[in-house]
Structure formats: structure tokens, C-alpha cells
Amino acid sequence: MVSQLSRPSSGDRIAPSDPQRLLRLRHTCAHVMAMAVQRLFPQTRVTIGPWTETGFYYDFDRADPFTPDDLSRIEAEMRQIIRANLPIIRETVERDELRAAIVQLHEPYKLEILDGIPAAEPITRYYIGCPDPVLPQGPESPSLFDIPAPGEPAPVACWWDLCAGPHLNTTGEIHPDAMVLESVAGAYWRGDETKPQLQRIYGTAWETPEQLQAYLQQKEEAKRRDHRKLGQELDLFSIQEDAGGGLVFWHPKGARMRLLIEDYWRSAHLAAGYELLYTPHIANLDLWKTSGHFEFYRDNMFDQMEIEAQQYQLRPMNCPFHVLTYQHQLHSYRELPLRWAELGTVYRYERSGVLHGLMRVRGFTQDDAHVFCLPEQVSDEILAVLDLTEQILSDFGFAEYEVNLSTRPAKSVGADAMWELATNALRQALDRKGWAYVTDEGGGAFYGPKIDIKIRDAIGRLWQCSTIQVDFNLPERFDLQYVAADGSRQRPIMIHRAIFGSLERFFGILVENYAGDFPLWLAPVQLRLLPVSDDQRDYANGVAHTLKQSGFRVEIDASGDRLGKQIRTAELAKIPVVAVVGKREVEQQTLSVRTRQSGDLGALTVAEMQGRMEEAIAERGRV
């Protein structure tokens, strides 16, 4: 039960000196851009243009697509408008008057917006450069006010938009070098894919050029850490066109890391009182009809396949299988809670345009678990899940969380009383855990409310991973029972939860968090031996053998390259520790150790080396 939010929320940590003013600035930038666009491309219709976390955008309706070249022209035009330092004037207008003006301008989207504004609300418009434009002076007279060639229409140094504001007082308050246009993208009118597709131009804007530079550097940093790029460079995984989009191939180094993650996960769960299950990847469609998935989740399920006149379904979820396992025998209240976990691989149909590296795929493995418990155990069990989640995530280096409590959505099943009980149990557990959280009204699953946990990575971005959901729907649909103390049959409550969410996605987050520079316990290769010449091969083989016997992941550079090249190759592969073996080391039975973290450590015996590495592994750190 994992939502696969594929992009992180903004990790923007560039602090503005005046946040309110920055929003006005960005909003004004959007207007300036719209003005520039309509000056350059008069046939373009305007729609909306808000500020965003890093800048602004404006959606336009125009027959021809904007090209990168158009963006440069628009940006140049915006600078002219900024340099002209045009006043921005707010005006409260009568609805009918404005309506007539909009009709005259042939702006259908603006008309729709105007007509959507409740009668009681005041209506405002914002002018740029009207009604009394300040004409520029001096040699850098902007093109804006150049005298038009004969036959061309006179340029209009005036533009207005129906807008609630707020805005800056003049365009000159925007720093022309703290603003750039970033990209063009398709967007739907009112975010509705049945409505016309518009062209959205994104820009970024800041108070100062320094802030802009900091933002651009952050963007570069995110690009440097991109798990798709690092996955290729470090040979961790691939997604192959020949196989199909969204299907992941784990290469030996990535698979080794996955194995480490899985091993850790299994031990942690066994220690926390879970049992492990393995269940099939396909099953009779009837199961999915009973569970409600066929009704509620069909759009994301792969097509059914017919096997001997029966319809079978590739699984998009694990829960019905755990439910069947529970149902297979009668349970006493004395057995509960039952905590069953599975690294369950699921397949979900995702529209081609949404696939994204490991973050959004069509086949992935959830670290899924279901807790079957008594109503009075729910709160304790949720609290225990929160504890386990914290333990596991912090061992992977994630100590900062943002927590959401999502309540009943419009499209949902179940009685109000059950929703209330479940939502209260989640709330109570969060309070007992002492975690602050934000309530997301209507953000729950169709079958129950949930807690979502986002982790903050090394560069401040938030990623959704863990989810905890209370479900009274499946127990109902499958008629799950336990025998209560009085001998009556009662219905257990089911808690779904995943900590990593999806292994693929979590792995991608790990790659980005560490920028491929993994702590020693996770590094696919922990140490590489670099023989200075062929004479040291036997010694290197002996050392490698010893270290491998002790459980270290070791390899020998077999290239025959010179030492400098071997070191370069190891550095590029981000191998945490290299050990040079030359004539000296063979004679003294040592290793000359060099780590990515601390550089040259000098000569160490094999035993000393092992000690250093064991220490780093134990604290999940680096050498």
C-alpha cells in the first residue's frame, strides 16, 4: 500500500529576507512575463500565473509551441519591462465594466475566471505601465518604447490582468539578473486533462542575483546526485527499452546493496515480532473482486490473463494474499496481534508519461506488512510501527521526518464510525510518539485513513516513503474473524504498513542522499586492492582471501594499469577504501590505505585495516 510520489518536495533552503515580498515579486514576474509574451506574440491568450516555491509560471493558450529561442526573446523583453520601471497599479473595478473590457480583448479564460468569482467579492485588476507610463531616459532606451516602423502598430507600454494580487509597486523592483526563464511544459486549463492543453512557461526569481546563483547551484547539485545518472555510472541498475519502460534490472552491485538492505530489513522485522511470508505474484481475479481493488483500483492494474477459462490477475497489491493466509485457519484472540511481513513484488500499470527512473516504475517490491489485531491493540501497534520506522530510517541515515495524517476521501467505503475509530487511533499513536504532524483532509485511502512519513535527505529534499494505514474494509470483505474470550466470532482490524515503501524507490533515494558515496555497510565494494605491479598479485590475492573470509566485500584491480590510473578508476567508482600493495607492503606485510573520506591513512596491517572497517560498519559510517 504505497503511494509512489515520484518527485521530492522542494528542498529550497535559500532564506529570503522578506518572504512576503518575495512572493509578490514572483507574482509580478509572472505578470511581466505575460505582458512580454503578449507583446511578442499578440495572438496568445492569457490564463493564470501564480508564484511557486522557487519562482513563477504562467499558462498561455497559443497555437504554436514556444521554442527555447522564444524563451530567450521573452526573457529579454521582460528585462526591458523591468528596466523601464513601469508602475504597477491596483484598481478595484465593477464586474460589468471589466467583463466588457475582457470581452473586447478576446480573453476567454479570463472571462471564465471573472465569472467564477463570487458576487460578494471585490474585483481587482492590476496594470503594468498604465495609465501613465514612466518613459525611460538615457542611452539604454528600451525597445519597448522605440518608435515603430511605418505600418507597424504602436507598441503598447500598458498591460493589465484580472488578478487578486498582491504585487510590487513597480517592475523596477525586480532585479533583472535575479530572474531567468527555465522551461516550457504542457499544462491543462484548470489542471483538468479533459480541458484544453496550455503552454506553461516556468521561471525562477529571487531577491538578489546571489540567491539566484545559490538556487541554480542547488539545481546542479540535484542533477549531480540524480540516481539515474549515478545508477549508470556506478553500474547499479538499468531500465531497458527492449524489456519495456518502468521495469528494473538490478546489476550485481545494485543487487548486492539490495541484498544488504533486505537482510537488514528481515532481521529488524524478526526482532520486532514479525513473521515473514512469501505469496504468489498472480492470482485468480475473483480475489481482486472480493477485495474491491478491481472496482477501485482497476485503472492501475495490468490486464487480466486467461488461464484454463479462469481470469487471473498480476498483483498490484499484497494485502489480499496476507488476508487469505489469515483466513486459512481460525484464530483466537490470544494469538493477536499477528504481524506478517513480505518483500512483495507488485505490478501496476502506470501511464507512460509518469515513469521516472526508480522513483516511479511498473514493477516494484514493497516492504509490506499487515498487522491483524484487536480494536484495543490498534493504538499500541501503530505506535510500535512508528518506533520501528524511526529505527530503520535512522539506520539508513534519515533522521528528519515530516508526518501527514490523511483522512477520509470522497471516494471511499466503510461506516463513519469505523473511520472515526481508525483516524483517532492514528492520531493517538502520533501523540504518544510525540511527533508533530499535518492533517491532510481527504487524503486517505479508499478503505481507511493513513499516516505518511516523508524523510528529509542530505540536501534538504523531502521524499515520501513510509505509510501506515488502518483498514476495516478488507476484514469485512473477506469476513475475517477471531474467536473472542466469550467464544463469539469477532472481526479483527488490519493495519497495512510499509517503511521503505518500495525498495526500488528507497534505493533511488539512498543513491541521491549519499550521491553514490555509500557508507561502508552499504557500499557494494568496500575495499579494492591496487597492486603496483604484477609482482604483488599473489600477496594481493592472499589479502583479498583473508578479508573475504571475514565477510568484507573486496576486489582486486586486475587492469594492469599504473597506480595513478588505478586510483583514479577507484575514485570514480566511489569505492570507499583502496589499499595499495607494492614491494614495500609485501616486505612489511602491510597495506597502504587510502579512503575517500579521510585520504591517506598510511601503512596498516591487515588486522588493523579490518578493525578500522569493522568500526565504521558498526556505526554505519565511513572509514
Added chain:
RNA sequence: GCCGAUGUGGCUCAGUGGUAGAGCACUCGAUUCGUAAUCGAGCGGUCGCGGGUUCAAAUCCCGCCAUCGGCUCCA
């Protein structure tokens, strides 16, 4: 799925109608080397796939697939 861009050896990329290129990787040879690239040679591509235009297509046109930036979706 929608809008736009992109797709050339294993990787990164050049090549805009006239005989497919570079660097790295790989193989071979020489060198046996001390902390981020030794030298030389060689191998390797039906230019994403399928159609079309043309005497001639990596290059132009159409369809499809995948990837990238977004939109929509994300139980």
C-alpha cells in the same frame, strides 16, 4: 495518456541529403610502473523501430517505441 524536446558503437557525444566519426571502455602488443589518466595498434554501429519521399536518408515526411522536462495520476 497529453504538450514539448531527445534517441548515432558498452558509455559520453560530434556529424542537416552524397562512402558513419571522436574520447573513454574493451582486446592485443610494448612498458612493471608508488597515490586521480603510460604509449601504440586493433575490435566494435542495419544511426530507437517500421513505413514513405529521393538517383541517394543518421539527416526530409508519417506512424510507433523509449527517455528527458512538465501536466494529469500516484489507493
